[in-house]
Amino acid sequence: MLSLSCADPWAEGSVGLEEEVVTAAAQAEERDGVSGTDSSSCSVSLDDSLTSLQWLQEFSILGTNVPHHTHHQHHLFGHQQLGSDAPASPLAGDPASIGMPLTPGKPTAAAYSRMQPLPGIVAHGHCPDDVDYKTNAHIKPPYSYATLICMAMQASKKSKITLSCIYKWITDNFCYYRHADPTWQNSIRHNLSLNKCFIKVPRQKDEPGKGGFWKIDPQYAERLLSGAYKKRRMPPVQINPALRNRLGVNMQPQPRGQIGLCVNPESQRLLREFEEATGADQNWDPHLAEGTMLGSWPVVRGRSGLKRKQGSRNGAAKAPRRSSSPLLSMDEQKEIGPLKGDFDWDALLDSALSGELTLEGGEPLSPIMKEEDLTVRGTHISPVEAPAGSAEAERSNNMSDFDEETFLATAFLENPWPEEEADHGRSDFLCSSTVNLDQLFGLEDPLGGDPSSRMDTLL
DNA sequence: TTTTGTTTACTTTTTG
DNA sequence: CAAAAAGTAAACAAAA
Numbered sequence: 001m002l003s004l005s006c007a008d009p010w011a012e013g014s015v016g017l018e019e020e021v022v023t024a025a026a027q028a029e030e031r032d033g034v035s036g037t038d039s040s041s042c043s044v045s046l047d048d049s050l051t052s053l054q055w056l057q058e059f060s061i062l063g064t065n066v067p068h069h070t071h072h073q074h075h076l077f078g079h080q081q082l083g084s085d086a087p088a089s090p091l092a093g094d095p096a097s098i099g100m101p102l103t104p105g106k107p108t109a110a111a112y113s114r115m116q117p118l119p120g121i122v123a124h125g126h127c128p129d130d131v132d133y134k135t136n137a138h139i140k141p142p143y144s145y146a147t148l149i150c151m152a153m154q155a156s157k158k159s160k161i162t163l164s165c166i167y168k169w170i171t172d173n174f175c176y177y178r179h180a181d182p183t184w185q186n187s188i189r190h191n192l193s194l195n196k197c198f199i200k201v202p203r204q205k206d207e208p209g210k211g212g213f214w215k216i217d218p219q220y221a222e223r224l225l226s227g228a229y230k231k232r233r234m235p236p237v238q239i240n241p242a243l244r245n246r247l248g249v250n251m252q253p254q255p256r257g258q259i260g261l262c263v264n265p266e267s268q269r270l271l272r273e274f275e276e277a278t279g280a281d282q283n284w285d286p287h288l289a290e291g292t293m294l295g296s297w298p299v300v301r302g303r304s305g306l307k308r309k310q311g312s313r314n315g316a317a318k319a320p321r322r323s324s325s326p327l328l329s330m331d332e333q334k335e336i337g338p339l340k341g342d343f344d345w346d347a348l349l350d351s352a353l354s355g356e357l358t359l360e361g362g363e364p365l366s367p368i369m370k371e372e373d374l375t376v377r378g379t380h381i382s383p384v385e386a387p388a389g390s391a392e393a394e395r396s397n398n399m400s401d402f403d404e405e406t407f408l409a410t411a412f413l414e415n416p417w418p419e420e421e422a423d424h425g426r427s428d429f430l431c432s433s434t435v436n437l438d439q440l441f442g443l444e445d446p447l448g449g450d451p452s453s454r455m456d457t458l459l
Numbered sequence: 460t461t462t463t464g465t466t467t468a469c470t471t472t473t474t475g
Numbered sequence: 476c477a478a479a480a481a482g483t484a485a486a487c488a489a490a491a
Binding site: 200 | 461462463464465466
């Protein structure tokens with residue numbers, strides 16, 4: 001488990017929230033025009049299913065049972081480098097684009113450590129926890145759709161966000177979804193509609209564009225703050241089925257349990273270990289791999305007769321759908337414009353750990369560390385950094401459950417889509433709400449209390 | 460036609 | 476084990 005001894009990332013996040021206005025993703029935003037204010041604060045019942053904000057609380061609470069990828073969060077974070085003008089192509093460094101080997105099955109947190117060395121599985125081969133979801137197209141981010149939506153909303157720093165912006169944010173920040181079957185978008189829409197935490201803000205009549213805006217229902221924000229919601233599970237780690245397929249360039253259909261990976265012996269050994277540890281092969285359907293070859297995305301989704309009902313848990317059950325073509329073409333990506341910068345997450349983490357993280361006023365988060373530092377950092381960020389008995393140590397304790405979502409949440413508050421700031425007004429995300437996201441995520445202590453105590457409250 | 464939004468039904472996974 | 480939460484699939488409609 002990785003203990004963060006950072007000096008309250010939450011506080012940092014709150015800063016600059018108002019600084020910039022992040023305009024929404026180019027594409028959508030443009031037509032949205034961000035009309036101002038909306039605020040149809042409709043009220044909704046607080047306890048229907050799908051209304052739980054536990055997912056939201058995941059932002060502030062770290063699931064201990066989740067693969068410790070705190071580290072990778074930093075990468076995600078870095079995605080939006082402050083003050084960087086150089087757009088980092090989301091596809092740049094996209095392993096999927098260059099046919100990185102994949103490992104079938106569902107890696108578990110426990111298995112991460114072993115599979116880590118497998119290229120493409122764990123980004124940059126740092127530590128097991130070191131999964132850079134921004135560039136790792138193979139592993140499904142452990143965030144629920146609701147969480148993703150919320151992240152996008154937060155990142156936008158606006159009170160409302162369009163569906164297309166949500167899509168864009170997700171694809172920009174999670175490589176997995178760039179290559180995944182687009183049906184995840186359906187799930188996003190479904191979530192927006194069904195989850196009462198999200199409120200639809202109709203577009204004004206004179207406002208051009210398609211669709212409306214979405215925002216978080218302040219009621220839930222409040223509830224979240226009050227600690228009414230408990231931490232929710234994290235979804236299991238999933239490997240991008242589409243990318244996984246690429247692994248088997250020469251893959252022949254093989255008996256179950258045998259994976260025709262074209263990887264070096266060492267990797268194969270690790271894979272075996274992984275499988276042993278996870279039973280991943282049970283989920284590996286060689287046939288699904290056939291449709292995807294390196295460099296070509298399967299267009300067929302095997303709908304017709306092939307459509308499998310989810311279910312049959314045995315054997316091939318839950319074989320992930322193969323993905324279709326990439327969500328966005330290169331051109332589209334370019335057009336939309338990725339979140340900028342190649343922010344150094346590791347550096348950020350380091351800074352956080354050393355308590356020097358400063359996000360205020362768009363100031364550089366922290367000194368950028370050199371690449372060579374990353375490896376070491378990726379491997380372990382030990383609690384050692386937090387002196388026992390010290391305030392730091394205590395905070396560290398509180399953060400022991402701090403998961404990536406938490407980090408992400410805070411991260412977004414700081415570096416949201418900088419490229420769009422110029423175009424739009426100031427951030428007004430949730431401004432109309434009774435509780436803003438700062439509060440929502442404990443970035444701003446409503447009670448003026450100490451950040452760590454805040455954490456306690458949430459936890 | 461495409462995108463967006465709603466709804467229903469069902470499966471999967473976690474929690475109590 | 477049952478309930479709840481989350482994910483998946485799909486039908487359908489409305490708007491751009």
